[in-house]
Amino acid sequence: NAGVTQTPKFQVLKTGQSMTLQCAQDMNHEYMSWYRQDPGMGLRLIHYSVGAGITDQGEVPNGYNVSRSTTEDFPLRLLSAAPSQTSVYFCASRGGNSNQPQHFGDGTRLSIL
Amino acid sequence: AQSVAQPEDQVNVAEGNPLTVKCTYSVSGNPYLFWYVQYPNRGLQFLLKYITGDNLVKGSYGFEAEFNKSQTSFHLKKPSALVSDSALYFCAVRDLLNRDDKIIFGKGTRLHILP
Numbered sequence: 001n002a003g004v005t006q007t008p009k010f011q012v013l014k015t016g017q018s019m020t021l022q023c024a025q026d027m028n029h030e031y032m033s034w035y036r037q038d039p040g041m042g043l044r045l046i047h048y049s050v051g052a053g054i055t056d057q058g059e060v061p062n063g064y065n066v067s068r069s070t071t072e073d074f075p076l077r078l079l080s081a082a083p084s085q086t087s088v089y090f091c092a093s094r095g096g097n098s099n100q101p102q103h104f105g106d107g108t109r110l111s112i113l
Numbered sequence: 114a115q116s117v118a119q120p121e122d123q124v125n126v127a128e129g130n131p132l133t134v135k136c137t138y139s140v141s142g143n144p145y146l147f148w149y150v151q152y153p154n155r156g157l158q159f160l161l162k163y164i165t166g167d168n169l170v171k172g173s174y175g176f177e178a179e180f181n182k183s184q185t186s187f188h189l190k191k192p193s194a195l196v197s198d199s200a201l202y203f204c205a206v207r208d209l210l211n212r213d214d215k216i217i218f219g220k221g222t223r224l225h226i227l228p
Contacts, residue, residue, distance in 0.1 A: 004156070031214070040122075042220035043157075043203065050214055058215065090156055098207050098214055099145050099164045104156030 002026050006091050006105035013081045013112050021076040021108050023091030029103070030096040032074040033058070034066065036087040037107070043090065049074055050096075081112045115140045115208035119219035126194045127227050134189040134202050134222045142210025146187040148178055151201040151221075160202075163187060174198070194226045 033048035045058030049068040065077040092102040126132045149157040161172025163180045
């Protein structure tokens with residue numbers, strides 16, 4: 001089982017560039033989410049989705065867009081990258097019931113110059 | 114709004130000694146509580162959860178946690194620490210009174226087990 005797969009693992013961008021972080025899961029999970037991890041800040045929720053066609057904002061949504069056209073995929077888009085978006089990004093998924101634990105990908109390490 | 118606090122940035126424990134990693138939470142309704150562990154350059158891995166019932170829950174790798182409603186705490190414990198337990202530990206909470214289904218994480222506690 002692949003679980004949650006994130007690509008790319010590393011990326012360097014220049015300020016103002018755009019890119020999409022990919023996330024795919026093969027567990028037929030309804031719930032998917034994106035977090036960013038920064039030193040001393042823990043994990044902060046960016047956006048999440050409770051099913052295909054449904055997305056909602058987390059704690060720190062500004063500068064990021066998401067869509068959920070299929071159950072399997074939940075891409076995160078940076079439309080105009082800023083140095084403040086330098087971080088490690090994690091995608092997670094879980095079954096439909098919120099008492100289920102989340103399964104995390106191994107992260108994308110993003111640097112914005 | 115729900116929140117979770119991990120008051121210690123780092124905990125140092127000698128190998129073989131018991132360990133405790135602290136977590137307190139704030140919710141409006143009843144909580145679901147989780148502990149995760151993160152090893153270097155990896156995503157978070159689930160350790161254990163409290164949903165309802167017995168206040169002492171047991172999880173992976175010999176870890177356990179005690180839910181204390183009056184103190185709004187969910188501390189992670191292990192009777193005898195291993196060097197391999199050295200990692201970053203996160204507590205997370207879901208407030209059942211919120212319909213938005215968000216799960217909020219603490220800032221993490223780095224656990225160092227000294228040989």
